Amino acid sequence: xxxxxxxxxxxxxxxxxxxxxxxxxxxxxxxxxxxxxxxxxxxxxxxxxxxxxxxxxxxxxxxxxxxxxxxxxxxxxxxxxxxxxxxxxxxxxxxxxxxxxxxxxxxxxxxxxxxxxxxxxxxxxxxxxxxxxxxxxxxxxxxxxxxxxxxxxxxx
Amino acid sequence: xxxxxxxxxxxxxxxxxxxxxxxxxxxxxxxxxxxxxxxxxxxxxxxxxxxxxxxxxxxxxxxxxxxxxxxxxxxxxxxxxxxxxxxxxxxxxxxxxxxxxxxxxxxxxxxxxxxxxxxxxxxxxxxxxxxxxxxxxxxxxxxxxxxxxxxxxxxxxxxxxxxxxxxxxxxxxxxxxxxxxxxxxxxxxxxxxxxxxxxxxxxxxxxxxxxxxxxxxxxxxxxxxxxxxxxxxxxxxxxxxxxxxxxxxxxxxxxxxxxxxxxxxxxxxxxxxxxxxxxxxxxxxxxxxxxxxxxxxxxxxxxxxxxxxxxxxxxxxxxxxxxxxxxxxxxxxxxxxxxxxxxxxxxxxxxxxxxxxxxxxxxxxxxxxxxxxxxxxxxxxxxxxxxxxxxxxxxxxxxxxxxxxxxxxxxxxxxxxxxxxxxxxxxxxxxxxxxxxxxxxxxxxxxxxxxxxxxxxxxxxxxxxxxxxxxxxxxxxxxxxxxxxxxxxxxxxxxxxxxxxxxxxxxxxxxxxxxxxxxxxxxxxxxxxxxxxxxxxxxxxxxxxxxxxxxxxxxxxxxxxxxxxxxxxxxxxxxxxxxxxxxxxxxxxxxxxxxxxxxxxxxxxxxxxxxxxx
Numbered sequence: 076x077x078x079x080x081x082x083x084x085x086x087x088x089x090x091x092x093x094x095x096x097x098x099x100x101x102x103x104x105x106x107x108x109x110x111x112x113x114x115x116x117x118x119x120x121x122x123x124x125x126x127x128x129x130x131x132x133x134x135x136x137x138x139x140x141x142x143x144x145x146x147x148x149x150x151x152x153x154x155x156x157x158x159x160x161x162x163x164x165x166x167x168x169x170x171x172x173x174x175x176x177x178x179x180x181x182x183x184x185x186x187x188x189x190x191x192x193x194x195x196x197x198x199x200x201x202x203x204x205x206x207x208x209x210x211x212x213x214x215x216x217x218x219x220x221x222x223x224x225x226x227x228x229x230x231x
Numbered sequence: 232x233x234x235x236x237x238x239x240x241x242x243x244x245x246x247x248x249x250x251x252x253x254x255x256x257x258x259x260x261x262x263x264x265x266x267x268x269x270x271x272x273x274x275x276x277x278x279x280x281x282x283x284x285x286x287x288x289x290x291x292x293x294x295x296x297x298x299x300x301x302x303x304x305x306x307x308x309x310x311x312x313x314x315x316x317x318x319x320x321x322x323x324x325x326x327x328x329x330x331x332x333x334x335x336x337x338x339x340x341x342x343x344x345x346x347x348x349x350x351x352x353x354x355x356x357x358x359x360x361x362x363x364x365x366x367x368x369x370x371x372x373x374x375x376x377x378x379x380x381x382x383x384x385x386x387x388x389x390x391x392x393x394x395x396x397x398x399x400x401x402x403x404x405x406x407x408x409x410x411x412x413x414x415x416x417x418x419x420x421x422x423x424x425x426x427x428x429x430x431x432x433x434x435x436x437x438x439x440x441x442x443x444x445x446x447x448x449x450x451x452x453x454x455x456x457x458x459x460x461x462x463x464x465x466x467x468x469x470x471x472x473x474x475x476x477x478x479x480x481x482x483x484x485x486x487x488x489x490x491x492x493x494x495x496x497x498x499x500x501x502x503x504x505x506x507x508x509x510x511x512x513x514x515x516x517x518x519x520x521x522x523x524x525x526x527x528x529x530x531x532x533x534x535x536x537x538x539x540x541x542x543x544x545x546x547x548x549x550x551x552x553x554x555x556x557x558x559x560x561x562x563x564x565x566x567x568x569x570x571x572x573x574x575x576x577x578x579x580x581x582x583x584x585x586x587x588x589x590x591x592x593x594x595x596x597x598x599x600x601x602x603x604x605x606x607x608x609x610x611x612x613x614x615x616x617x618x619x620x621x622x623x624x625x626x627x628x629x630x631x632x633x634x635x636x637x638x639x640x641x642x643x644x645x646x647x648x649x650x651x652x653x654x655x656x657x658x659x660x661x662x663x664x665x666x667x668x669x670x671x672x673x674x675x676x677x678x679x680x681x682x683x684x685x686x687x688x689x690x691x692x693x694x695x696x697x698x699x700x701x702x703x704x705x706x707x708x709x710x711x712x713x714x715x716x717x718x719x720x721x722x723x724x725x726x727x728x729x730x731x732x733x734x735x736x737x738x739x740x741x742x743x744x745x746x747x748x749x750x751x752x753x754x755x756x757x758x759x760x761x762x763x764x765x766x767x768x769x770x771x772x773x774x775x776x777x778x779x780x781x782x783x784x785x786x787x788x789x790x791x792x793x794x795x796x797x798x799x800x801x802x803x804x805x806x807x808x809x810x811x812x813x814x815x816x817x818x819x820x821x822x823x824x825x826x827x828x829x830x831x832x833x834x835x836x837x838x839x840x841x842x843x844x845x
Binding site: 088089090091092095096098099102103104105106107108109118119120121122123200202203 | 298299300302327334387410435436437438439440442445449456459460470520521522523524525526527528529531535537553554555
């Protein structure tokens with residue numbers, strides 16, 4: 076069954092453990108600058124927002140690629156960059172409305188989140204469960220439960 | 232091996248930057264950060280140097296675990312000779328700056344000389360340059376942070392800088408990074424100001440990859456994270472309430488210094504506690520809005536607060552309506568209990584001012600407290616201060632912070648610190664300091680071991696050199712009676728040595744509420760390779776401690792400086808569990824010197840130095 080990364084922004088403390096885990100798994104170094112998941116810091120509003128590829132169904136990056144270097148993996152419901160095919164033209168980085176596929180000067184190719192083949196390192200590393208990997212069709216359950224708790228009925 | 236193996240040396244007088252290899256034989260003996268930078272410092276700087284002269288140096292140093300995935304592995308320290316104390320100064324900070332410096336490929340920066348005009352140091356990976364900063368001089372910490380990122384077109388740049396307090400050489404000026412994390416104590420910011428260096432901006436995208444054994448390291452890292460998560464203090468207490476979870480606990484222990492240590496319990500403690508920060512104010516909101524982690528930290532004790540927009544401190548001042556660094560226990564105490572002010576938003580605002588102007592809120596609050604006592608005694612009056620300075624006055628506290636941060640009027644006197652101020656008014660006994668540095672938030676009449684820890688701290692009165700509170704109050708690693716002196720010399724030495732290891736590694740000391748060397752050692756060994764067994768690390772910590780001690784001795788400090796203010800030795804606590812108690816320093820000191828391997832004058836014996844390889 077397909078799963079998706081699910082991010083609960085209110086739980087994020089801005090520790091960057093997800094970025095460290097991602098760069099470690101992908102490159103063998105600790106390097107937030109090369110992480111596929113990025114935590115945005117909105118200091119004045121006290122919000123820390125982890126964000127990465129949502130694996131959209133009609134993927135802009137996939138459709139924009141002139142050499143078919145981005146493939147759909149239907150089993151894990153993910154879009155994967157075939158590095159050997161990628162020519163580093165960056166058209167996909169322009170096409171993506173969310174900025175979650177990026178060019179890497181080191182390799183001359185683009186890179187994006189590939190869900191670590193089904194066991195995302197960022198999920199393991201997150202100390203507050205702000206990032207979870209759950210049934211793609213049940214990502215609203217937490218929100219519903221919070222609503223239920225907030226509005227618990229009372230008799231008289 | 233986790234070190235970047237590279238040092239950036241900056242000669243500010245000549246405007247030159249140069250890269251040099253890290254001395255790896257020193258790294259093996261002193262690890263990194265506090266220990267390694269101290270080694271470089273004592274080798275290069277005459278101990279008699281005037282701290283605010285160009286001959287003093289200023290070192291920004293990371294540890295081998297800085298920038299790794301080790302929980303809390305983002306620390307850096309600023310090492311210099313402190314203007315407040317005349318002793319070695321080593322102030323530790325979190326946030327993101329330290330890790331960014333390491334990501335740029337540098338273990339440390341050594342700053343020498345004095346720039347002829349204000350400059351900033353810009354580091355982008357291997358490229359480092361000095362740039363004129365005349366237009367940034369006079370700007371606040373908060374302004375410089377934004378302006379420098381904008382100027383370098385580098386939104387992810389991390390900035391460490393001084394505010395006006397550092398420029399005007401307030402003797403307890405801090406170096407502040409990421410807006411509200413600070414290398415806070417001993418006046419390291421005044422040294423930076425004396426060198427005409429306004430800020431260091433760093434962007435690092437090279438990463439930290441030089442780890443000795445990735446597999447072993449990650450195994451130790453993950454085991455460590457689990458221990459932090461499952462521990463009641465690091466897993467629940469600190470994330471929920473921050474360090475200010477201590478306010479009520481220490482007050483109940485009768486060890487909360489109040490109104491310049493006249494009392495040991497504060498009637499307003501509950502109103503300024505970590506619990507109060509979560510309670511609803513009249514505006515229906517809480518003071519605390521979020522907790523924030525520093526780089527890599529899975530504890531996340533950092534407080535982010537927002538002041539009630541109708542509070543007198545910020546009314547019609549929207550620039551202070553945003554969320555920013557909230558109260559930790561130490562500054563809630565120094566700005567609150569020690570001055571007798573019990574209004575949470577006032578303390579939060581004063582803390583904002585300390586961050587914005589770049590000064591140590593512990594020393595600032597404690598200096599105001601001493602000034603309030605001088606005022607209460609009639610030694611100084613409204614004509615000296617410019618306004619009434621009564622204990623408990625929120626308005627006075629805020630005014631004092633504004634004039635001290637800006638170096639105006641009586642603020643110039645407050646900027647001297649408590650010792651010099653009390654000397655000036657001929658009441659040295661009112662200065663609650665050791666070696667010229669103000670006390671933190673634990674009264675050594677109610678926590679006996681802390682008296683010895685303060686008296687022997689190498690950077691003047693400080694809770695972060697030997698935190699025996701952990702044992703005496705929380706029973707970590709074993710419970711000891713806070714009202715007894717027995718066993719305290721051994722306890723103080725053990726805490727001091729272990730702390731020196733943590734401070735040299737890149738990790739945060741707060742992990743030690745949950746971690747012992749059992750968790751820390753495998754992380755260091757995994758990252759750095761062999762040669763760092765528990766025994767070797769403890770010897771390393773002791774080596775660092777003695778190295779600092781030797782520097783202080785050469786600087787002119789003697790056993791006479793290992794003491795406490797008379798108030799703590801002669802005036803008994805009036806309330807609480809410690810009623811009738813003074814600090815039993817005289818009972819502890821000879822034994823401490825003995826187990827340290829020092830002579831009766833507190834000087835390390837030749838065989839001790841030989842044993843430690845010094």
